[in-house]
Amino acid sequence: MIHADNKAHQPLTPLTARIDPRHYQLFIQFSLLVWGLLFLDFVIPLSHISAAFASALLSQLAFTRYYRLPANLLSTFNTTLSILLLLHANHWGWIALACVIAIASKFLIRINNKHLFNPSNLGIVALMLITSSAWAAPGQWGQAMWLFLLIGGFGLIPLIGFSRLLTSISFLVFFSTLILIRSLWLGDPWQIPLHQLQNGALLIFTFFMLSDPMTTPDNALGRIIFGFWVAVLGWVLQFMFYIPNAFLFALAASMPLVSLLNHHLKGRPFEWRKGIRIPGKTITTKE
Amino acid sequence: MNNKQILNGVSALLGVFAMLLSAQAHAFCGFYVAKADTGLFNKSSQVVMVRDGDRNVVTMASDYQGKPRDFAVVVPVPSILKRKQIHIANQAVIKHLDDYTAPRLVEYHDEDPCQPPIMYQRALPAPAMAPRSMAFRKKALSHGVTIEAQYTVGEYDILILSAKESGGLITWLTDEGYKLPKGAKPVVGSYLKQGMKFFVAKVNLKKFDQSGFSKLRPIQIAYNHRKFMLPIRLGTVNAKGKQELFIYALTRKGRVETTNYRTVKLPTGYEIPEYIKDKKLFGKFYKDMFNTQVEKHDNKAVFLEYAWNMSWCDPCAADPLSNKELRELGVFWVDKPQKVSANANAKIAPRSMLARPKNVYISRLHLRYDRQHFPEDLMFQATGNTANFQGRYVIRHPWKGEAQCEAGDRYFNVELPKRFKKEAQTLAKLTGWDYSAIRKQQKLPPHTPFNNSDDDSWIDNIWKD
Incomplete structure (x- = not known):
């Protein structure tokens, strides 16, 4: 696979292998934020943006200092942008709290030397559960950006490898299938399932949250199973319990499954290429 | 919309509504002068949705103008x-809600460029909208159709139907005189499979005549359900042009937005030329601005026109709704207005002094939809977003008196022409109106150039060579 961390192989690897996927992700996320602010009528006050970055960076620095770890700020930026792209609040304090929860969860909620929750997902879901003053707006991205998001999403393949992106792909395949089956059963025109799948927030979730290789199963089959499970749960919550933002809740609720899958299906934990290690992590990432 | 018979009729511009404000208008927001009503739009329906947890109260009103x-x-x-x-609700309450949430025009008066400010306030009448009617006939039979319930409520005969399959239901409805548009079958089938029932109503002419109402009143339904949605698909099957829908969502905590379509704010806060103050022109402005916005967003957006806590407004296009009115719309959590018993000598506060609810938040959404751009029913979520929003447009009246000073010259020769130009550009951009036509409508007030009698510069030159 492409993401060899082995220094001996590095000069021979293609350009994509030398790009840290987090930089790529940051680029896409930043473009989305700018696009949303300029063209999609987003209202994200500067106070929210600064509070998000400040609180995330400070918590990250505090925790890494406490655990005597390198700062690893790149992932922190990813998490922060992920929260800013999906979560809204009446006050910047809520956004800051979401970021603190997200970062803290990486250090405090760990199983087998791996953090359990997808940080930004947990931050967002926790806030939605704690207060009505924070909410995710699944409609805000509209349907027009689906192609860009799909291309941007698949752009991760050369960077982290098809195998690592299997959670997202499996989720998308199974979720689409469920939606299509439902539409066929209801006798709805094809425009309806298409419209549901083109939802920008769903695609951002799929490729820029669910894809997080640190919190998805280590084993490729495990990732397929995990994607399938999140799809089923998300579908049930959305279409049988009519919960808005079902996919966000589905992911948070499914995280314990990752440990279970890792226990039964062995695989190599992911390591960011030039990444900084979190304690106990093995470095063998070559697949 | 297609068959007149289905909810969502044809709209018309009806009466004229005028109100004067008390002098409390806030300087920041200028003085309210006019509002634009839903009645400006053809084929419009209005739906009030009260939502709290799983509790829903939906009030449906269309602008049907035909025979009951x-x-x-x-x-x-x-x-x-x-x-x-x-x-059955009172149409007047919906009218009040419409007025309260309507986009509004406010005005400022320029002060004398040579003197301290004087401010005027005026209120202008604006167009309004109308209720509508419905017909009645009823038999009971079955094509695999179960009549789950049958009621006469107010002037309506109502049936609640369930069915095994859409074909039978449609045949039965057609036999009963409910003219469903062609192509309704799969849509009806889809709703049936989703476990939904059909609420059908016609006007009971006898009751209608007895009621003394000249217009059909809105129907309300209250139910517990987690699903927060508005079915729009039946109205789009026949695709004869687009339909206009106004949704007034009332919640305890904050804004309502669509989860499967973008909710976009109407442009607001712009200064537009003075002549738009004319009530018909302001109505046209709102309508054309809305048209422009719909196109700008590829016909796919739902527009937020108003979002505010129901306890106040600034400036007010109409007073906030009273608790009594809110309860009539189904806002069950506000206090009941105190009943005045005949023997009670208790002092009764004037209406304006009665406690206004603080925990009612209204969002007014406006969309123009058809099958192509709105394939799915509207799904909503109630958020905790309490930021205020209103469609508000500003006119600034130029100073029309004498201004014999240097500042006056600058005001009339430089500032005003510059401002007029900008206002015209804004108006053209918002509405798509012709820029030069707008420019022709703008009239600069007459101004006599300043003749400074205290000017002593002539002295400087007397003894100069």
Whole structure:
């Protein structure tokens, strides 16, 4: 696979292998934020943006200092942008709290030397559960950006490898299938399932949250199973319990499954290429 | 919309509504002068949705103008409704809600460039909108159709139907005089499979005549269901042009937004030329601005026109609704207005002094939809977003008196022409109107150039060579 961390192989690897996927992700996320602010009528006050970055960076620095770890700020930026792209609040304090929860969860909620929750997902879901003053707006991205998001999403393949992106792909395949089956059963025109799948927030979730290789199963089959499970749960919550933002809740609720899958299906934990290690992590990432 | 018979009729511009404000208008927001009503739009429906947890109260009003006997409503509902879950509302309350949330025009008067400011306030009448009617006839038979319940509520005969399959239901409805548009079958089938029932109503002419009302009143239904949605698909099957829908969502905590379509704010806060103050022109402005915005967003957006806590407004296009009115719309959590018993000598506060609710938040959404751009029913979520928003447009009246000073010259020769130009550009951009035509409508007030009698510069030159 492409993401060899082995220094001996590095000069021979293609350009994509030398790009840290987090930089790529940051680029896409930043473009989305700018696009949303300029063209999609987003209202994200500067106070929210600064509070998000400040609180995330400070918590990250505090925790890494406490655990005597390198700062690893790149992932922190990813998490922060992920929260800013999906979560809204009446006050910047809520956004800051979401970021603190997200970062803290990486250090405090760990199983087998791996953090359990997808940080930004947990931050967002926790806030939605704690207060009505924070909410995710699944409609805000509209349907027009689906192609860009799909291309941007698949752009991760050369960077982290098809195998690592299997959670997202499996989720998308199974979720689409469920939606299509439902539409066929209801006798709805094809425009309806298409419209549901083109939802920008769903695609951002799929490729820029669910894809997080640190919190998805280590084993490729495990990732397929995990994607399938999140799809089923998300579908049930959305279409049988009519919960808005079902996919966000589905992911948070499914995280314990990752440990279970890792226990039964062995695989190599992911390591960011030039990444900084979190304690106990093995470095063998070559697949 | 297609058959007149289905809810969502044809709209018209009706009466004229005028109100004067008390002098409390806030300087920041200028003085309210006019509002634009939903009645400006053809084929419009208004729906009030009260939502709290899983509790829903939906009030449906269309602008049907035909004969009552020709009117019928077919609406998918999530469950079998009991008699007590159905109610008839007063159209005036919806009218009030419309007025309260309507985009508004406010005005400022320029001060004398040579003197301290004087401010005027005026209120202008604005166009309003109308209720409508419905027809009645009823038999009971079955094509695999179960009549789950049957009520007469107010002037309506109402049936709650369930069916095994859409074909039978459609045949039965057609036989009964409910003219469903062609192509309705798969849509009806889809709703049936989703476990929905059909609420159908026609006007009971006898009751209607007895009622003394000249217009059909809005129908309300109250139910418990987690699903927060508005079925729009039946109205789009026949695709004869687009339909206009106004949704007034009332919640306890904050804004309502669509989860499967973008909710976009109407442009607001712009200064537009003075002549738009004319009430018809302001109506046209709102309509054309809305048209422009719909196109700008590829016909796919839902527009937020107002979002505010119901306890106040600034400036007010109409007073906030009273608790009594809110309860009539189904806002069950506000206090009941105190009943005045005949023997009670208790002092009764004037209406304006009665406690206004603080925990009612209104969002007014406006969309123009058709099948192509709105394939799915509207799904909503209630958020905790309490930021205020209103469609508000500003006119600034130029100073029309004498201004014999240097500042006056600058005001009339430089500042005003510059401002007029900018206002015209804004108006053209917002509405798509012709820029040069706008420019022709703008009249600069007459101004006599400043002749400074205290000017002593002539002295400087007397003894100069």
